[in-house]
Amino acid sequence: MIHPRNPQLNKNGELVHLLSTEGLPKAILTQILDTAANFVSVSDREVKKVPLLRGKSVFNLFFENSTRTRTTFDIAATRLSADVYTLDIARSSASKGESLLDTIANLSAMAADIFVVRHSESGAPYLIAQHVAPHVHVVNAGDGRHAHPTQGLLDMYTIRHFKGDFSKLTVAIVGDVLHSRVARSDIHALTTLGCPEVRVVGPRTLVPSDLSQMGVRVCHTLEEGIKGADVVITLRLQNERMSGALLPSSQEYAKSFGLTPERLAWAKPDAIVMHPGPVNRGVEIASSVVDGKQSVVLPQVTFGIAVRMAVMSIVAGNEA
Numbered sequence: 001m002i003h004p005r006n007p008q009l010n011k012n013g014e015l016v017h018l019l020s021t022e023g024l025p026k027a028i029l030t031q032i033l034d035t036a037a038n039f040v041s042v043s044d045r046e047v048k049k050v051p052l053l054r055g056k057s058v059f060n061l062f063f064e065n066s067t068r069t070r071t072t073f074d075i076a077a078t079r080l081s082a083d084v085y086t087l088d089i090a091r092s093s094a095s096k097g098e099s100l101l102d103t104i105a106n107l108s109a110m111a112a113d114i115f116v117v118r119h120s121e122s123g124a125p126y127l128i129a130q131h132v133a134p135h136v137h138v139v140n141a142g143d144g145r146h147a148h149p150t151q152g153l154l155d156m157y158t159i160r161h162f163k164g165d166f167s168k169l170t171v172a173i174v175g176d177v178l179h180s181r182v183a184r185s186d187i188h189a190l191t192t193l194g195c196p197e198v199r200v201v202g203p204r205t206l207v208p209s210d211l212s213q214m215g216v217r218v219c220h221t222l223e224e225g226i227k228g229a230d231v232v233i234t235l236r237l238q239n240e241r242m243s244g245a246l247l248p249s250s251q252e253y254a255k256s257f258g259l260t261p262e263r264l265a266w267a268k269p270d271a272i273v274m275h276p277g278p279v280n281r282g283v284e285i286a287s288s289v290v291d292g293k294q295s296v297v298l299p300q301v302t303f304g305i306a307v308r309m310a311v312m313s314i315v316a317g318n319e320a
Contacts, residue, residue, distance in 0.1 A: 002320055007129055014318040017129045017138045018311050020147040021188040029192055033157050035310035036303070042079055043305065052313045053082035056113040060086040061103070062141065063119045068277055068301060069141050069151070073116050076308035082114075104128050112136060114312055122146035134320040139311055145181055150311060151276050152185025154304040156193060158296055159231055161303065162272050166193040172219075172226045172267070174201040174257060175235030175284050178208055182276045183235060191215050201225025202257060222257050222266075229267040233274045234259050234285045250283045259285045264294065272296045 003009035008017045008024065015028055042048055058077040062070050070086065077084045087107075104115065114137045117125045122144030129138040142148040163169055171190055177183045177200050190198050191214070198216045200207055201224075212218055219225035226232050237250060264273065273285070273295045281287045290297060 007126065010318060010320050012318075015311075015314050016318050016320045017125075017140075018149050018315060019125050019129060019138065019140045021149045021152045021185045021192070022147070023188075024192065026192050026194070029153070029156065029189060032153055032307065032310050032314060033160060035314060036153075036157050036306040039079075039306040039309040039313075040303065042309070043302065048079050049081050050079065051081045053077065053080035053113075053316055056080075056082045056316060057111055058082045058084050058114045058116065058312065059107050059112045060084065060116045060141075061089065061107075061118070062086070063089050063117075063124075064142065066118055066141070068304070069118065069148075072301070072304045073139075073141060073150075073308050076305050077114075077116075077312060079305070080309055080313060082312070100124060100127065101131055104131060108132060108136060114139060114316060116141050118142045120144055137312075137315040139308075139315065142181055145179055146184065148181040148185050148276075150304070150308050151182045152189045153311070154300060154307040155182070155186050155233065155274060155276070156189045157303045157307050158274060158300045159272075161299070162296060163230055166190065166195045169195050169230045170197040170199070170228060171195055171231040171233065172199040172201055172229040173233045173235065174222065174225060174259065176206045176237045177202055177211065177235065178206045179238040180235050183233075186233060187211075187214055187216055199225050199229070203253070222259075222263055226259075226263070226267045226271075229271055231272055231274065232259065232264070232267055233276075235276065236278060236280055236284060250280070254283050258283060259289050261286065261288055261292065264289055270294075274300060277301070 001011045006023050008019050010016050060073055074084055116139045118141040124143050125138050125140035140149055173183050199219050200211050200216045201219045204220055273289055275297050279290055
């Protein structure tokens with residue numbers, strides 16, 4: 001039975017679907033991060049597998065293009081010893097007009113245990129979660145502009161790994177926040193985990209006006225936004241989601257908000273720089289910063305495997 005106030009939890013408050021970081025209790029977020037810490041070392045083993053999902057079937061349904069997220073979910077499920085099926089949506093019945101729920105029903109009939117779903121429509125994973133059997137679990141791999149919870153969680157893992165206690169940190173999220181599901185997932189997780197100052201930084205056309213209601217500080221200059229920050233998360237300009245002229249050009253954005261070594265000096269000397277990828281070098285961030293000593297972009301990708309292992313192993317162990 002699903003929790004009456006949170007479709008991600010069962011009546012005992014245990015995680016059965018991961019749809020968003022919004023509304024998840026601090027204890028659940030911490031459980032995921034702690035579980036991921038146990039999985040990080042699996043990557044260093046000669047045999048990179050644990051038997052936790054042996055006999056389970058994981059279906060990766062990516063209705064949107066993805067490289068890192070899809071690949072890391074593939075690797076994570078394989079390392080948990082699951083049987084992994086990644087559907088080529090462009091060649092599936094969905095491309096012939098089959099409805100989303102009919103696709104799910106047919107795959108459920110093939111004994112699916114976990115659906116990992118990326119979809120251009122916000123709310124699609126929620127819809128699926130409402131229509132699956134109690135033993136089937138749904139993990140949101142990104143839906144529209146709404147949420148990207150595993151990216152948010154791997155960002156939290158990365159911050160905790162390098163910075164420790166959230167309660168003393170200033171975190172700046174810079175860039176195209178308007179179109180970023182990652183930014184929303186990060187904001188919800190950071191505030192729940194006790195981060196005292198979360199700043200959102202960008203031009204007025206790319207920062208939603210209602211963000212201050214989420215408990216963040218909105219800044220429209222890079223210097224104000226990252227001054228004294230412990231963590232700087234840069235976001236990609238999502239040109240494919242922009243309608244109308246929200247920016248004069250990428251070059252104009254880079255002039256004001258591109259993170260260069262000189263501008264990074266406004267942050268704390270030991271600040272870490274993060275990016276969910278893919279990186280547009282020379283636009284939101286200079287190559288010298290991506291490849292510099294303060295960058296933790298590649299560790300983020302590595303930690304992403306452990307975090308996705310943690311999420312799948314936790315939901316698979318709980319019944320709705």
